[in-house]
Amino acid sequence: MSGAGFILTINIFVAGLFSVAFFLxxxxxxxxxxxxxxxxxxxxxxxxxxxxxxxxxxxxxKLAGYLAFAAFFMALATxxxxxxxxxxxxxxxxxxxxxxxxxxxxxxxxxxxxRGSFERMMxxxxxxxxxxxxxxxxxxxxxxxxxxxxxLIVVFALSAIQFLSKPFVAQITGGPGASAQAYIGTNxxxxxQTAGAVFGVGVGLLMLAILARDLVSDITAQSETDxxxxxxxxxGFEDRVEPGIIAANRGGVPASFIAIDLDHFKTINxxxxxxxxxxxxxxxxxxLKSTAPPRAITARMxxxxxxxxxxxxxxxxxxxxAEGARAAFANMSFEGLDESMRFTASFxxxxxxxxxxxxxxxxxxxxxxxxxxxxxxxRVHVAESHPDTPPGAGAVPEKKRSARLL
Numbered sequence: 001m002s003g004a005g006f007i008l009t010i011n012i013f014v015a016g017l018f019s020v021a022f023f024l025x026x027x028x029x030x031x032x033x034x035x036x037x038x039x040x041x042x043x044x045x046x047x048x049x050x051x052x053x054x055x056x057x058x059x060x061x062k063l064a065g066y067l068a069f070a071a072f073f074m075a076l077a078t079x080x081x082x083x084x085x086x087x088x089x090x091x092x093x094x095x096x097x098x099x100x101x102x103x104x105x106x107x108x109x110x111x112x113x114x115r116g117s118f119e120r121m122m123x124x125x126x127x128x129x130x131x132x133x134x135x136x137x138x139x140x141x142x143x144x145x146x147x148x149x150x151x152l153i154v155v156f157a158l159s160a161i162q163f164l165s166k167p168f169v170a171q172i173t174g175g176p177g178a179s180a181q182a183y184i185g186t187n188x189x190x191x192x193q194t195a196g197a198v199f200g201v202g203v204g205l206l207m208l209a210i211l212a213r214d215l216v217s218d219i220t221a222q223s224e225t226d227x228x229x230x231x232x233x234x235x236g237f238e239d240r241v242e243p244g245i246i247a248a249n250r251g252g253v254p255a256s257f258i259a260i261d262l263d264h265f266k267t268i269n270x271x272x273x274x275x276x277x278x279x280x281x282x283x284x285x286x287x288l289k290s291t292a293p294p295r296a297i298t299a300r301m302x303x304x305x306x307x308x309x310x311x312x313x314x315x316x317x318x319x320x321x322a323e324g325a326r327a328a329f330a331n332m333s334f335e336g337l338d339e340s341m342r343f344t345a346s347f348x349x350x351x352x353x354x355x356x357x358x359x360x361x362x363x364x365x366x367x368x369x370x371x372x373x374x375x376x377x378x379r380v381h382v383a384e385s386h387p388d389t390p391p392g393a394g395a396v397p398e399k400k401r402s403a404r405l406l
Contacts, residue, residue, distance in 0.1 A: 004189035008053055011197050015045035018204040025211060037082030038207055044075035045200065052193075062111045065180065069107050069124060073100065076131040079203070083135055086210065087142035092134060099134075103127035116175035121167035132160035148213060152206045159199040166192060226300040228278060229285035237299030241309045241358055244297070248311065248352050255352040256318030258308040259365040260325075263344045263377040265304035272337060279334050280343055287328055292321070307362070315351035315382060322347040322380045330378060344378035353385060 022039035029035065051068035077096050084091040103126075110123035136156035139149055166188075170176055173187040183189050224236025232240065248255040262268075262284060269277040281300070288298050288306065297309040310318050326347055333339045348369025352361055364383035372381040 004193045005184050007193040007197055008049055011193060012046055012049040014201060015042045015049060018042040019046060021208065034082050034086045035211060037078055037085065041075050041078035041082065044071050044078060048072040048075060065111060066108060073103065073127060076128060080131060080135050080138060083138045087138055087144060089138055089141045095134065099127060099130055116170065118167050121170055125163045125166045129160040129163040132156045148206060148210050155199065155202045155206060162195045228281055229300040231285050232299040234299065234301050237297060237307060240297045244309055244311045245358050249355060253312055254314040256310045256313045256315060257350050257361045257365040258318060258322050259348040259369040260306040261346050261369055261373065262304035263346055276337055279336065283332055283334055284329055287325060291325060315349065318349050319380060319382055322349050326380055346372040346377045347380040348372055348383065349380060350383035
């Protein structure tokens, strides 16, 4: 067996292993179709290498060569579909269809050109290069720029270059052989199959790594997200607020914390059922997400308790936001409940003070919240500037400091 034949045999097994790996991932994560597309892509790759291996044995090398071309084209196109799904960008169906139509027709007629001609080889290799450029474009369009994403773009670009280089390499190395039977013993075949192995393994490993990275990211997001409201849970909230506290301390920029409690929520559950209570939770969460500033960190801390951290926001602006959210919620109606029914929430607002910890800041906001509830609920209270004040005692008194109470 020639060197090219040996590498071709290895390519068959390597493509098969990648296909099996992607299908196993798909079986264990049936909600994600990306791994399925990658698995199908490498399965087409196996078909291509098998056609290449059997090409010298075929009576009609044109048909066998055309099937080999079609199999590898479909391998690259299918991987591009999976990439678009992975990176959440529109699948370029029309572009892929156009490239498919033009290249399939062109290659059918190109096979009648002299076997070693530059034109025939360019017709054969150019569609592969275009598909690699499309793959790089998909990743670029997603605007994700983590190291693995950049690495995949680079590998796609290099792969496109090596496809376009093959007609030149063929001229330098003596061509692809006088016949399909002679191809496997040429230096060109050794180069072509080696390059295919390198880039096939490189792309496969990067895509496996990207799937693993995104799976870990999804698991982390699920562990930090409240499933009912879609907001951060306590863990996710605290992990993201701590860097904001550090930045506020170092940079001297303002930051504010808002503690929120839905009024009489137990009564909602007891009177209308937990499903109605869930609708109220989801509605209030959506209100916060749609009205909070872009940099705000919003969480459902548990039950009917919510919290917001507003980096770059002083006490006055945070208080205005809280009052706006309070008024908007008091005017909301909910599906399945009488349209005349209204629900309310109480808010406690505290602005970050120098060298204050998150727990101290939250304690002051909670103190203002408790005061708002004691004062009759459905209102906003702001906290005094005393980090050591016990919860409930640090809120601005409604009578003495009425100017600070909305």
